Amino acid sequence: MAMKTPKLRRRFVLQSVAGSLALPGLSSLAAESTDRRTPLMATRGAGVGAPRFVAIGNLLGFQQKAFFPETVGKEFEETTLLKPLTDQREHLTVYRGLDHGIKGGHFAVHTFLSGVLHHESKHRADGNVTIDQFIADEVGKQTRFPSLTVGSEGGIHGGCQLSWTKSGIRVPPITGPAELFERLFVTDPKTVRQEKAKANTLQASILDSLLEEANSISSQVNREDRSKLDEYFTSIRDVEKRLQTRRQWVDEPKPDAPFEKPADRNTVEDLPLLYELIALALQTDSTRVATLEIGGSFLPQHLGIDNSYHSLSHHGNDEEVISKLITLETYQVEQFAAFLSRLAQIEDGDQTLLDSTAVLFGSGMGNGNSHTNTDLPVVLAGGGYATGEYKKVESKGPGKIPLCNLLLHLAQRMGVSAESFGTSSGTFA
Template sequence: MSHLDRRQLLRAAGVSVCLPLFSSLRAGGNETSGQSSGRKPRMVCIGNMLGFHPEAYWPTAANAKSDEGLTIHRDFSLGRSTAPLRAISDRMTMIAGLDHDTAGGHFSVHTFLSGVRQIDAKTMPDANVTIDQYAAETIAGQTRFPSLTVGSESGIHGGCQLSWTRTGTRVPPITGPEQLFQILFVGNSEKDKVAAADRFKLQGSILDFVRSDANRFGRTLNRQDRDKLDEYLTSVRDVEKRIGLRRNWIDIPKPEAPFDRPKNRNMVEDLPLLYDLIALALQTDSTRIATLEIGGDFNPRDLGVDGDYHALSHHGQLTERIEALVKLETYQIEQFVRFIEKLSAMNEGEHNLLDQTSVLFGSGMGNANSHNNVNLPVILAGGGFEHGRLLAFDKNSSHRPPLTNLFVSMLQNFGVETDRFSTSTGTLRGLA
């Protein structure tokens, strides 16, 4: 079966990204509960590739009563790098003490939104699908783009690895504001529409060929291999559904561009613009799900800081390096705050966009200097949750939940009827 590798089939179909099993399609295309009420929940997940210096990131708080390993603080002092969060303190919650119980240093950063290492994906029912792709399956066809993944293709681990499909495939990122602008606002001409129609026709023809060839080959297989072949053909059918949904958008105009096409500069200068474009994508309902990875080509010199970002994260407790690192991390927090304030200023009906958007900010790296993946930095903003708090879970408590419990809560808030995700044991306690 090696020459019938799933990825080869998918590439033959001209699709190099995810092949999820769309839950909403299997249910006949019914909208989720959140959608049927007229509400349009959104989700944005932002991941930092190198984490944050813990001593500058984590807040301090007075002692409070703990209940089964959870302490809820309403009065706490932010750290040096997180000080900008004061501006949005009523719209965000910091969560301490959670992780995925994985190890591997930088090579486990990709578990941030899934809870599953890629090497362990085959042992999991949903592989290492990330929360964004899981949610996108439930609203397939309702927006032009089921999800948007933004990040760099450079970096210490071979490019953006924030989003993964349930087939164990990395979702390639949109690599800069110029490319994201192009996707969101360019392509309304008749020439573009004809080219898109021709592309869909070619992909359909390739899928017909793949299916025919696979069926013919299947007559020579034993039962075990026929079962494997059925899995491949299921993937082919999923591609056909996805192509059909994308084809429906050919004649629907894209929104008018709010400004001229930008040029890519560098990650430091591009970061606020990427946030602005993601906000516009949500506001125009081009998508309701987006992820953004910060890292890769984030160059300290573009902030006037000497050194390499990765090298600075391994500061060896040297004061000069720590101060440089904190400057980089503070800038990232500042841009996150700016994004939250922008969503707060965008109105949709009786509510602002932030009220309908769950925004997760954090990292799959707990402390890059010591290469650990415990006590991950996690901030949740918006989404209608109760905020203005620090939820601190005791890492030594037998009641400490996995980070994936937060993802169950976020999925339910998004309108997905589920009580599990990946390694979860339920929803996250203390989150209201």
């Protein structure tokens, strides 16, 4: 009987910890507790001049012939899909040849911001953490939301998968402008805040008990179970950090709302408003890191196209089908361009919010028709990437430059002290 007790206790701990990690909403708040009265806050005001990062991705890529120019450098042609970016041309850089060198079609699109397939991430120190969460772990400590993830829970691969934590948890998205508006501007009544504070305290107490229980048996397990326990310890520490952030902001008032709460319509019509709310989140320093995935809820019918987005992507080189795809892809680029213009209109100290914000736009899908995840469409705007150039990098052989090199460069520009990220082979030159 003496040998059975640890096994029963171990099983209880692992199940309990797994259950605690299912707490709703926690995985979008990965940050440590910190003293918000920093020199930045005291002398310049919240967030003024601070670097920000936004990533936008879609599930099915863009038509490569209509996207990529032929001429490298500043004299690149305005292709059909780049034409909407004319007004912001000098504020961006277009890249070709960057990818993660992986396969998987629809089931590898989630690697866009990580470079690592989820099912191959188990034994990696940082799992398949995406660059937004990698950055938020370091620079998200001074804002109410260390990061914001916006997307939908519909789609061909089971909901928005653009953002992942170091512990391998998919960050559930904010699914519409109504919810995003409430997160940013609606302050809970005092009674609700008190209930949340009690819940946070209770959850922290539960975590303490689970850690104590797990620690008590850690010396009694074999190597395989030790590995499992280590994973759970890491996950619990992540949850503890998020609870600390919740406690920190529970009584802090939110910014005044600039307009009435909007109603959710559909992703196509809501896209401009989602971009506007992300811009406001950056301007009010509610967050400095955000992602937006245009996924399975983007219905072509709302653009007058009577086909599914997925079926259109398998165009079989049919020119009529490609024309419909370019129509909806152009709309996506137009809204991205409008977002850049909006950021360029917002003052941020001695510069604009676009100058302060690095904005990554692209997809984890290269060619939707053939399910390739190479030769990805990548545009970087603002935040130090305003070259006005089209850059074509080595995509094959020993000179290949992984997309993760550029992602690492983004993190370093955000102030993250890191020498590697994902599958990077160095920093981006």
